[in-house]
Amino acid sequence: MRFIDNPYQCPVTRTMSIIGGKWKPIIINCLGDKSLRFGKLNQLMPAISNKVLSNELKELEALTLIERTEFQELPPRVEYKLTMAGQSLLPLMHEVAKWGNSHLAKQLETQLH
Amino acid sequence: MRFIDNPYQCPVTRTMSIIGGKWKPIIINCLGDKSLRFGKLNQLMPAISNKVLSNELKELEALTLIERTEFQELPPRVEYKLTMAGQSLLPLMHEVAKWGNSHLAKQLETQLH
DNA sequence: AATATTAGTTACTTAGAGGTTACTACTATT
């Protein structure tokens, strides 16, 4: 999802423009306050392809929401974690998760099939 | 955005499957606790086409998150408002808006161009 | 008889997000 035209400076529109993609909120929530390797993220989100995960991580890094650390080891090790800016999204993610745990959300999910 | 495969029952994934579309959170936030006509919604979100707005409203209605009321008048009058279920999303929308109003979000928005 | 008003619908097109598959680099281990 790309930038949404936001003439009235709507804050919801602004947030959705930035983290409204299919995977970004899920990645941010997976990271939480942990530092995770690429492969671990891929394993936590089995439905995302490594190409898309790689792209999303690059975009999140460009937005300064996550930080990528490369270790000089073999086999390669790369860890991702939220920056302070990224962590500012955690209360929001908590609210998203809270609603997702509600009876209504669980019921609606089954209806989506 | 359609259903996301959610093998680990992740609540964030669940929420994003349901309201993760480009426009749904914006529509829900626009409605708030008000009852709004189709044309008014279109005016509040000038970047959405009437075809897409119409589709999104139908989907939200099918999810029982909004209620559509048709008045027998001419010219036609139709009003949309959140159901109780839809209103359960307002605290979440409030958190989304709060983050969207942060300095960081405003800064990142300009960067998206 | 033309225009306005409202809430859409229809038919068509298109951008691009997302998906698939195969591949690479580098070394240690069997």
Place this chain on the structure above:
DNA sequence: AATAGTAGTAACCTCTAAGTAACTAATATT
């Protein structure tokens, strides 16, 4: 000399969410 392990990349494809433009129904008003 083949395999494993990690973090990706490259080339290609596909689908569908979204966009565009024109149109409709029904009546009142000019």
